[in-house]
Amino acid sequence: MRLGRLTMALATMAALAGPAMAQSPIKVGEINSYKVIPAFLEPYRKGWELAAEEINKSGGINGRPLEVISRDDNGAPGDAVRAAEELVSREGVALLTGGFLSHVGLAIADFAKQRKMPFIASEPLTDKLVWENGNAYTFRLRASTYMQVSMLVEEAVKLNKKRWALVYPNYEYGQSAIASFKLLMADRQPGVEFVVEQAPPLNRIDAGSVAQAVADAKPDAIFNVTFGADLQKFVREGTTRGLFKDMTVLSVLGGEPEYLDPLRDEAPVGWIVTGYPWYAIDTPEHKAFLAAYQAKFNDYPRLGSVVGYAAMISVGEALRKAKSTDPEAIVAATKGLKHSTPFGPITYREIDHQSTMGAYVGRIGLKDGKGVMVDWRYEPGERHLPSDDVVKKLRPQ
Amino acid sequence: MTAPVLAVEEIGKSFKGFRAVERVSFSVDAGELLALIGPNGAGKTTTFNMINGQLAPDHGRVRLGGEDVTRSPPRALWRAGVARTFQITQTFASMSVAENLLVAILSRESATGLLADAGRANADEIQARLDEVGMGHAADTLCSVLAYGDLKRVELAIALVNDPRLLLMDEPTAGMAARERGALMRLVAERARQRNTAVLFTEHDMDVVFGHADRVVVMNRGRLIAEGTPAEVRANPLVREVYLGSTIGEANP
């Protein structure tokens, strides 16, 4: 049983943790699309399992153990909302966390607003979650689409290329990434041109045709937002057809082990990406996390592992700071909450409930027949968020 | 003189260059039983289907009481007073005998409601009509379990629900035991005379044809070759030649 019976395991752990934690556990509801996005979410699950274990080993939350109850939403917002209802009303969880797909995340966020239940969204990247559709009860951990694009725009501007090709999956994530990219580029590099846009359906890219269409437009550089199997197909076809020869390519998420590792020795060298070079980060926070993760799972962490881990740490810290399971107290505590993560310290901003967790930006290189990130640096999230005035305008008050 | 119930005028039909029916004309009067016969491939079924609306003729006219009904679809013909039975019985297999009649009655009344109770109001009529064909005892039996001969009777009852001016019967006795054939045709003849219904039927069984038809038309190779009373037709040398060598009353087209 690779996925394990978490609830039971955690409850047992809590029971074994000794007299200090004899009190009833604090329940946390976790919802995600485990069956739809297994490549990202299985490591994600391991991440939060590790965090929950660490929290309970160190005495739990103000003396009470943490119990995580996890639900699969099958990638459907309706199912997610039903699961949330079950977690809240039957299991009596103190708060909700999780989410991967944007539309599912938004649906849970709206439920959280309606039921006045704190929700720490971990992975949904849509900007709307904290801006246009932001609400008092919803927080988000990960660097949003806008932030990731902003990090790459900084690199794009340095390149000073005029003719750009845009390739993105045809759904909100791809569309808003492209919208942000166009806006930021037009602002910082007047005269920039977008010569071709290809928006293949998610998971169904006709990579050969797309690569051909991009090549025909003769761009100076490519901005790519596809990921997963689409990315792998695009890399292969584009490489075979010579599209990437001497071509500058920027690719959001391209350096995440989930998407880079399957490419093995075919990893596209030289691409500028956001990602997670777990093998090279030597901050104490990350080293500790890496050691603990490898010890527990005998596997290396993916980006999902870090997000899952950090999300559960956020949950624990919020509950600890709130000193209560009252929803309003948890919300108040999460506003401005600061804590450490494997990526360094983060803060949940009061203004829009977005955390300042950043991402790593670098180039793809090859090492021992495997794709790695080289020349990387950490980009803190706070550097890539718009000014407070802009945020205030975006977010309903 | 009033127009005949059915007048077929010079109708013809070709399939991919093959002339299945050429310029065939005949008519049926009220209360008359007309048999349409001919050997296999003579064009009976094609003619029949041009009359009942399943096939559109290439040329010619079909008139009902003088009115042109050429190319009218079957449902329009039914509303104009034409009912039919099929060579292989067509009934509603998931329904009881009574419900089969009910459908025809609902159609006749143009009832298509969503909430109205379909059953109650028509129970008496259904029983009466079933009694008429000798199936009154089987009103609640499912059609799917009826014997073939009984099914034929039910189909006749369905066909008669709109008290048709013209009844079209395609091989009415096909597949029935010899003993049952006479009974069914007597029932039809009796009904036709009572209600002044015109009946046109195709048939292979010559005993049925000569025993029950008032008049007979004979087709061969797409053309009408003879017409007259059973006795006249029987005596016609052309007809004899056409049927020579083939035992009268065998196989289907």
Added chain:
Amino acid sequence: MIASFLIQTLNGLASASLLFLVALGLTLIFGVTRVVNFAHGSFFMLGAYLAVSFHGFVGGGVLGFWGGALFAALAVGVVGAVAELTILRRIYRAPELLQLITTFGIVLLLKDVVLYTWGPEDILGPRAPGLTGAVWIFGKPFPQYDLLLLVLGPLIGLSVWLLLTRTDWGTRVRAATEDRDMAAALGINQALMFTGVFALGALLAGLAGALALPREPANHNMDLTIIADVFVVTVVGGLGSLPGAYVAAVIISVVKAWCIGIGDVRLFGMAFSFSKLTLVAEFIVMAIVLIIRPWGLFGTPQSPQRVSAASILPMPVPDVKRLWPLALVALALLMLPLLADRFTVVLATDIIIFALFAASLGLIMGLGGMASFGHAAYFGAGAYAAAVAFKAGAPFFVAVPAGVAFAGALAMLFGWFCVRLSGVSLAMLTLAFAQITWAIAFQWDSVTGGSNGLVGIWPPDLLSGKTAYYFATLLLAGAAILIIWRSAHAPLGYLMRAARDSRIRAEAVGVDVRIIQWRAIILAGAAAGLAGALYVFSKGSLSPDSLSIPRSVDALAMVLIGGVQTLVGPVVGAAVFMLLQDWIVRATPYWHAVLGITLILITIIFPQGIVGTLRQWRQRREGGP
């Protein structure tokens, strides 16, 4: 420009080869066994994973790649044979389309088998040795492997064609395709032939999966992404037609490649993205083809379906004295909020909503004999219309009727085309319409919120409590279900069943079958729209998945599990399906496999659906007919 166009055409032809191989298997299986094999995409996926493993085991080189392809094809062929022998064989006599649910169970099962065996990450497969580069055609590089595929597809198709036309076995298979009963009468060993055809079909899908590896990594989405396209190809080409499948695969693939090649265009001053059109290009092609040629490009008009008495259950007017269990259920539903916790009330609300959704499909499928693979279109349309109206300021009590009206209007539009078709063609046309509707909801950001959908759609204060909303749902959906039940023994229901039992007899007693069917579709669409509108207000949010294929499949599963030829069947099916899913998802991480096996078992044990089969058992015990 011309060169680009030609290269895009070649791209399309290369993609068409793989699509064709999968479709070829599907069309063979359908032709002989009449099984609409949902699991065919899973065979494709399994082929890819098996070939990857073979390559990992044997190592690279010619043996690793081509040996892997051969191994994967044979292994998947064996899997197909096993599936036929152990599962499908038991349900050939069940009503048409029940196999759809059985094979859907196989899809779920194989999904988890693959996840468990090969892990969650995508696996980039080997490239064909010696064919990793590109050749220059029209001054542009074109992958060598694609060139090979382009030839390989038709070649394999040709060999299957020779197998069918030049061997005894093939002749028998073709005889069975043309007339199953006749073949049986001629003493052809059907059991053996069915297994053989199933194995051959699966083998072709497995081979295609292995051959796809140089172009796409083995991944968990392969099954469902290809199956829709393959259905489309099979139907566009004409069910059972081998050359048709190839031509259709070429048309679909080349149209998509051209769309990508054309890219963004300004038409009448408006920017239009042909690249985004690839989202539904195949379904637009299918809708057009089906409207013009209902039997597909190379198909022949189906002879009027022979209705076998075995597949049609009688539906007598219920005896009022036997309705007491219904009264008990009604009483239990009224008492539920007093006895159960809040979540149970929420779950019950969902079940009632889906019961209405299933009952509305049951109306046209069961009574009307018109299967729909796209019933979610009406559910989603009702939900979207209600949500958009609500967002525009309409109160709940206006928004919900607006949803019903819009769904009914959409059913009026779609139904007008659908009633001109029958059988699988009709079902596939509904699928095409549903996918087009889905794509519109997916793309029309300003109104529908695009892929994110709409949020913040909650009922007014009066109904904001879960119990209050439960009663509102019970009242509205319950009333709609009662109307649907009632209609079965009202004139409309009788005329629908008459048209289903014998269209020719119905027409001969003056029934305008199309009009009756059209009315039924509009009624069913409006009822599904009510379910959708109630659903959106119970969840507060809405996204395009409410219009998607899985939602339509859920409805089909509910109807067929409960019993398509019974009145209460769809409602019972909805309750069973929802409760099962709710329970299994929470009970095990491998819920796909458990749910899949459960669906397979249910369809085997209850071939007429739970209600239909229980009724047969009771009749047998009572010694009735």
